[in-house]
Amino acid sequence: MKLRSQYLSSWLKFPVIFALLAAISPLFGQDEAPPYESYEAFAESGGFALFTVNNLWLLISAALVFIMHLGFSCVETGLTQSKNTVNILFKNLFIISIGVVSYAFYGFNAMYPGDFNGFFATGSWFGVSNDDMTLMTDAYASYTWWTDFIFQAMFAATAATIVSGAVAERIKLGSFMVYAALLVTFFYPITGSWQWGGGWLSEKGFYDFAGSSLVHAFGGFAALAAVMVLGPRSGKYLAGGKVKPILGHSMPLAAIGVFLLWLGWYGFNGGSVLSADPLLVSYVFTTTSLAAAAGALAAMIVSWTLLKKPDLSMGLNGVLAGLVGITAGADSISMMGSIFTGLIAGALVVFSIIFFDKIKIDDPVGAISVHGVCGIWGTLAVAIFSDAAGFGIQLIGTLSISAFAFIASFILAMLIKVTIGIRVSADEEAEGLDIGEHGAEAYPDFTPAHKG
Amino acid sequence: MKLRSQYLSSWLKFPVIFALLAAISPLFGQDEAPPYESYEAFAESGGFALFTVNNLWLLISAALVFIMHLGFSCVETGLTQSKNTVNILFKNLFIISIGVVSYAFYGFNAMYPGDFNGFFATGSWFGVSNDDMTLMTDAYASYTWWTDFIFQAMFAATAATIVSGAVAERIKLGSFMVYAALLVTFFYPITGSWQWGGGWLSEKGFYDFAGSSLVHAFGGFAALAAVMVLGPRSGKYLAGGKVKPILGHSMPLAAIGVFLLWLGWYGFNGGSVLSADPLLVSYVFTTTSLAAAAGALAAMIVSWTLLKKPDLSMGLNGVLAGLVGITAGADSISMMGSIFTGLIAGALVVFSIIFFDKIKIDDPVGAISVHGVCGIWGTLAVAIFSDAAGFGIQLIGTLSISAFAFIASFILAMLIKVTIGIRVSADEEAEGLDIGEHGAEAYPDFTPAHKG
C-alpha cells in the first residue's frame, strides 16, 4: 500500500512485533537507546508526555475490548431462547473472569516469552521481578508492562467467548467451563506465540494486524469442532432435510450487543497499533468503520435478495463479519480495499450461515461463519488489498491457525465428552438450561402489561 | 463571557472553523508555520506529543458519537410498540452504515470543500492524493485527515437518525432507506457547509459550536416535514379531538438509550473543541453535564405539575432537551447560563410535546420537540448567555437551517410518496411492521416466567 510505504517507512522498520518484544524483553534494543536510570528520570524527560498518551490509549483500548465481552453476552442471549439466558450470561461472566486470572498466572508469559523456541514456551508472569519494570522505559516501548498484560488479557478471553455462542443451548455448564478455561489458558497462547510472540509464522512474513486469524479464526474453528462433537439442538434438523428455525428471544439485546462490539472494536483494532500514533490509529479507525458499515450493507442486500425479506440478524452479523474481515489488515488495507473487504465479508457471512445450516452444523448465533470463515477471509484480504504480506503465507498462516484450533478443540471436547460428558439431557434441553443447570430463570417476575 | 475573553484570547484569534480548514486545506497558514518535511520529522518534533493527544481525543470522541447511534436505537425501540422493533433496529443499523459509506464517497468533501462558493460544493474524498496527508502536519491542525473524516461521518449520520424516531411505526422500510440515504448524503452537507464549511452563515458571525442547529434543528425540522407528509399513526387521533396514547414497549430500553446519548454527547460536544485543550474540553464537559441534569429536573417538575404524575419519559426527554440546548454554546455559555439553558429546554420540551400532539403531529418519540424546538432554543441561548454571537444572526441562522431542512425534507418525502409510496398499508400498520416488512419478530422465543 502506497500510503504506508511512503509515510511510515520508519514505522515499517520496527514492525509491531519488535515494539512488543521490546516492551517485554530487557535484551532488546538496549544498544540503540539505553533505558532511563529510573522512573523519575523518565518522568522528567521530554519523551514522557508521548509515552503517557501512548500508554493511555492502550489502557482505554483494553477497556473497549472489555466491553466486547458485554457485547458478546448480549448477542448470544438475544439470539437464543429465553429459557437459556441465565446459562449464557453465567458462562460469559465466567469466561472473562477466568480468562483474566489464568492469563495472569500462565497465558501472558506463555504467549510473549522472553526466550522462546518458536513453537511453545512456558513461564510464570508472577515470577517477574520488579526490576523488569525498568524495561518499560525502553526507547521503543510505548506502554508499561501492566498495560501490555491487561490489553492482551482482554484479547485472550474473547477466543473462548466466540465458542460460547456456537455451543449455546445444549452444552453442560461445568463441561463448558472446563473447556473454556483450558482453551483460553493453554491453547490460545500457543497459536498466539506463533505470530505475536515472534514464532515461526512471524518469521515467515505472515501478517495478522489485530487477529483475524489469531483470535477470530481460532475461536471460530474451535467452535466448529466443539459443535461437531456436541451435535445440533434437538428439533432443529428434522427428518426429510427440513430445518426448523429456533429463533432468539430479544432482537434489541442482539442489536445492543452488535453496537457494543463495533464500539469495542475501535479498541481491538485501534489499540493493536500499540501506540496512539495519530496517522495509524486514525487510519485504523477509518478502515474499521468502513468495513463494518460495508459488511452491514452487503449482508442486508444479499440476505434480502436470497431470503426475500430484509433480515435484521443477517445485517447484525454483517457488521461483525466486516469487523472480523478488516481485523488482519486494518492498518494496511487501502480505504477502497476496506470497503471491499467489508462488502465481501458481509456477503460471505450470509452464504456461510446458510451453508452450515444445510450441512447440519447447528450454530445458534452464526459464530463459525462470522469469526471462522470471515477470519480466514480477512487474513487473505491483506494479501489482496495491501502489500503487507503475500497470498501464500497468508493462506498457510490462517489455515495453520484454524487447523490447530479445530484439532485442539476437537480433542479437548472429545476428552470432556468421554469423561464428564458434554451435553445436557434431552429433558433438560427441552425445559431449558436455566432451570436445569441453575434452578433459576432470566425473567421470573417479568409481567408486561400489568394493567390489562 | 468573561472567562473565554480573559484566558482564551489566543484561541479566539483562531476560531474553530479556521482550525478545521487548516486541517484540510494545504493553502492555509503556511506562511506562518511551514509543515514538517515528513511524518518522521514531525514525529520527532517537540509538538508531536500534543498533536497525538489532540488527535486521540477526537478519535475517542468519534467512538462516543458512534455510541449515540445505539442510544438512538434504544430510545426509539423503547418508546414504540414491540411489533415494530425489528423494523426500527434495521433502520438504525442501515443509517449508520450508509451514513459512513456515503459520507466517505461524497458528504465529507461536499461539506468541507477546498475551494468553495459559500453555498454549495462537490468533490470526491477518495480522489484525494496521498500528498494531502502532509497537511496534517500543518501547525494549526490538531488531528489527521482520517480523524477529521471519521469524527464528521459519525455526526452526519445522526441527522437522519433523528428523523427515524418521528416517522416510526408507519413508514415503509424501502422508502425510509431512500429518504435517509439522500438526506444524509446530499442535504445535511449543504447546511453544514454554510457554517462549518466556511459558508455564508460563518461569514455573518453565526455561532453553532457543536450543532444545535446544524445537526439537531436540521434533523428535527426534517422530521416535522416527513411526519406531515406521512400523517399520524392510525388510531392515535380519534374523532372529537380525543387523543389515544400509543405507549412504548420498554422503558428500560428508553432509559438505556438516553444514558448512552448523554455519554455520547461528551464526545459530540467535547470533541467539537477539535483538540484536547484542557480548559475548553473540561469547560464543555461541565456545561454539557449541568444542562443535561437541569433539563431532566425541569422536565420532571413541569410534567409533574401539568400531568399530575412524575413522568419518566418526560424526564428522559428533558435530558435530551438539555443536551440539544447546550450544544450550540457549550464552549461559551457561562456555568449559570448552562443551567438556565437546560432548565428552559427541559420545560420547553414538555410544552412542545403536548403542543404537537394537540395539532395532530404524531411524533412517537418526541424528536421534533427535542431536536427541532430545543435546537432553535439552544442556538438562541448562545446570544442570551454568552457574547459569542448576536441574537439577530442566531435567529436568522437557526431559522434558515430549519427552513431548509423542512423544505428539502418535504420535497423529498413528497417525491417518494408519489413515486414508490411512503406509508405501509393499514393492515400492515395494525399487524406491525416487523411481520409486514421483515417477516420476523423482535421477541419470538421470549417466554417470561417459564415455571408458572
Next chain:
Amino acid sequence: MKLRSQYLSSWLKFPVIFALLAAISPLFGQDEAPPYESYEAFAESGGFALFTVNNLWLLISAALVFIMHLGFSCVETGLTQSKNTVNILFKNLFIISIGVVSYAFYGFNAMYPGDFNGFFATGSWFGVSNDDMTLMTDAYASYTWWTDFIFQAMFAATAATIVSGAVAERIKLGSFMVYAALLVTFFYPITGSWQWGGGWLSEKGFYDFAGSSLVHAFGGFAALAAVMVLGPRSGKYLAGGKVKPILGHSMPLAAIGVFLLWLGWYGFNGGSVLSADPLLVSYVFTTTSLAAAAGALAAMIVSWTLLKKPDLSMGLNGVLAGLVGITAGADSISMMGSIFTGLIAGALVVFSIIFFDKIKIDDPVGAISVHGVCGIWGTLAVAIFSDAAGFGIQLIGTLSISAFAFIASFILAMLIKVTIGIRVSADEEAEGLDIGEHGAEAYPDFTPAHKG
C-alpha cells in the same frame, strides 16, 4: 508495597491529597514552582502536552463514572419486579441530575474547601472568581478546575444511588427524592472532607485511594439505616422464619448493569490516580481487573457450594464485591494481593447477603453487602496487602465513616418518616409503584410472540 516505594518515591512525596489541594488552592506549592503568567504562556510551555493528557484522562474517567449510573440503573431494575421498573429508573435519573447540580452549588466547595477546620466547611462554588483559573497552571496540578469538579460530581452522585437499590420496591418517590438530595448534597461531602478534603482522617494516615469507605461503605451503611427505618417488603419474611424470595424481572438487564459498572470502575479507580501516570494507571487497571474477576469466581464457587446451584446473581454481585474491595488500595495492593482481596470480597458478599436475609434486613439488590460490607473489607485490605496504611487507622477510619453514614441516614430517614411518610401503602406496594406513583408501566405495549 515494594513496587511503589522503589519506583514511585517521587510520587509518594506528593500524595494524592496534596495534588488535589494544589489544584484548587492558590496558596499551595507556589514557592516551589510559580504558576504561569497566563494560559497562553502555559500552552506554549514544554509541560502542556503532559498536562493535556493528564487532564484528558480525568475527563474520560468522569465519563466512565457517569456510565456507572446507567450500570446501577440496570442492576436495580433487573433485580427487582417489573411492576416497579419505571419508579427505579425515575429515581436513578433524578439522582444523577440533582447530584450534579447540587454538587455545583454546594457539595464541591464543602468537600474541598480552601480554608478548612478539619471537620466541616461551607462555601460557594459559583462564587469563585475567574482569577482562580490561574491555579490550574500550578506546577503540581494535572487537571483544570472544571475537570476536578465534573469528576468529583460524578463520584458524589454514586453514594445516593447505592441506597436506591436497597430501598427499592416500597419507598415513596417524593420521600426518596428528598432523602437522596439531602444525602448527596450535605452528608456525603462531610465524610469526604475528612479524607479527600484534608481533614482529620487524612492527617492520621488513613488511606482510601478511590473510596471503598468514602463512597461505598458510606452508601452501604446509609442504605442499612434507611432499610431499617423502612422495613422489609410485604410478604418477604413470613411467619415461622420462612423467607419468600422476591425475584427480579430481567437477568440480562442485571448483567448489562454489572458489566457497565466494571467498565466504569476503570474510570472510578483509574481516574483516582488524578493523572495519566503510565505506571500507576496501568497498575490500577490491572489490580481492578484481577479483583473483579477473582470476586466473580469466588462468589460463583461459594454460592455453588452453599446453594448447590451456580447462581448468576451471586456471580454478578461477586464482580461488584471485588471492585468495591479493591477500590481503597487499587494503587498500592500487590497483584497477588488484589486477587486475594477480590476472592475474599466475593466470598464475603455471598455470606453477607445470606446473613442480612436471615436477620430480616430486606435489601433487594444486595447493596448493603456489596458496598457496605465489602467497602469495609477493602479498606482493611489496604493494611493487609500493602504498606500504605496501618490496620488500626484503617479500622478507625472505615468504622467512623460507616457509623456517620448510618447515623446521618437513620436520622434523616426517621425525620422523613414522621413528617411526610416514607413508605407507600400496602395496596400500592402490591400493585406496584409504577402504577401507584407514576400512573405508567415499564412495558405497556410489550407483546412477545405476536404470531402465537
